Amino acid sequence: MSTVNRTVKGLLGKKLGMTQVWDENNKMIPVTVVEAGSNVVTQIKNLETDGYTAVQVAYGAIEPRKVNKPDAGQFVKASVAPRRYLAEIRTSDADSYSVGQEIGVEVFEVGSMLDVVGTSKGKGFAGHMKRHGFHGVGASHGQHRNHRKPGSIGATSTPGRVFKGTRMAGRMGTDRVTTLNLKLHSVDAEKGLLLIKGAIPGPKGQLVFVRNAVKGA
Amino acid sequence: MHILDSVDKASLKTDIPEFRSGDTVKVHVNIIEGSRSRIQVFQGIVIRRSGEGVRESFTVRKVSFQVGVERTFPIHSPVIDKIELVSRGQVRRAKLYFLRDLRGKKAKIREKRDNV
Numbered sequence: 001m002s003t004v005n006r007t008v009k010g011l012l013g014k015k016l017g018m019t020q021v022w023d024e025n026n027k028m029i030p031v032t033v034v035e036a037g038s039n040v041v042t043q044i045k046n047l048e049t050d051g052y053t054a055v056q057v058a059y060g061a062i063e064p065r066k067v068n069k070p071d072a073g074q075f076v077k078a079s080v081a082p083r084r085y086l087a088e089i090r091t092s093d094a095d096s097y098s099v100g101q102e103i104g105v106e107v108f109e110v111g112s113m114l115d116v117v118g119t120s121k122g123k124g125f126a127g128h129m130k131r132h133g134f135h136g137v138g139a140s141h142g143q144h145r146n147h148r149k150p151g152s153i154g155a156t157s158t159p160g161r162v163f164k165g166t167r168m169a170g171r172m173g174t175d176r177v178t179t180l181n182l183k184l185h186s187v188d189a190e191k192g193l194l195l196i197k198g199a200i201p202g203p204k205g206q207l208v209f210v211r212n213a214v215k216g217a
Numbered sequence: 218m219h220i221l222d223s224v225d226k227a228s229l230k231t232d233i234p235e236f237r238s239g240d241t242v243k244v245h246v247n248i249i250e251g252s253r254s255r256i257q258v259f260q261g262i263v264i265r266r267s268g269e270g271v272r273e274s275f276t277v278r279k280v281s282f283q284v285g286v287e288r289t290f291p292i293h294s295p296v297i298d299k300i301e302l303v304s305r306g307q308v309r310r311a312k313l314y315f316l317r318d319l320r321g322k323k324a325k326i327r328e329k330r331d332n333v
Contacts, residue, residue, distance in 0.1 A: 033221055
């Protein structure tokens with residue numbers, strides 16, 4: 001069983017979209033706005049009962065009748081109003097939280113580095129050029145209907161098959177993507193908004209998980 | 218983008234005069250040199266306005282020492298101290314890129330007469 005020695009601060013939120021703001025040096029900053037207000041702690045996991053330390057947080061409005069039975073049990077036990085999403089934060093300081101505690105955007109320091117975990121936009125069935133960055137075939141020099149083909153996908157009778165994992169066309173996107181080391185430009189504590197410099201994965205309205213950066217800048 | 222209107226509102230300026238392409242404007246630009254800041258005026262013809270909301274920008278063209286100079290400003294940028302409308306121009310299109318190929322008298326824009 002692995003033990004976590006890091007203290008992770010995290011919040012669930014919704015990507016609202018991108019815009020731009022100006023900083024104190026009159027520089028334009030591209031920011032992604034994440035709505036991450038009113039996360040609530042629903043469970044504390046500790047070493048004795050669970051074998052690891054973690055905090056379970058819930059976020060998002062939902063009609064109570066739409067909550068499934070297992071989740072509803074969690075909310076009843078924590079005696080908090082049901083939320084749409086549940087997530088666990090593995091952190092060593094889990095016992096500093098209390099069940100039912102509301103955590104908001106003020107857990108992050110303005111100017112600190114954050115990681116954002118989200119699900120990337122789905123691209124559908126994409127060719128290898130878009131999906132894997134292959135260069136395709138030349139545009140001219142007598143090429144005929146050849147321009148976006150992958151070229152060779154392996155040798156002939158030895159091995160006589162295409163190796164597993166060969167990069168080819170297929171479904172692209174809708175993957176779990178983590179963007180590391182994004183600077184928190186500012187927070188709006190009243191509305192529960194995080195203004196994060198740069199782009200984050202996923203479409204607008206997507207659930208994202210924001211945590212303090214795990215790797216140094 | 219209406220969802221972010223509340224975020225953008227903080228950056229939006231309210232003191233922008235009404236102007237369009239063809240107009241001659243003076244843009245008072247705040248320049249910070251070390252600890253001092255001064256105002257530099259950039260005067261020229263507006264050749265385009267582009268975008269909307271907090272992203273809106275405009276481009277001013279002037280000819281200085283026979284060299285065409287264009288500067289593009291985000292309209293709500295704090296770098297701009299103020300925008301002064303010098304004169305209105307009579308133009309028939311929104312983007313005046315054709316001015317780049319003209320020089321001298323041909324690059325002049327007729328002033329707009331309101332009472333005609």
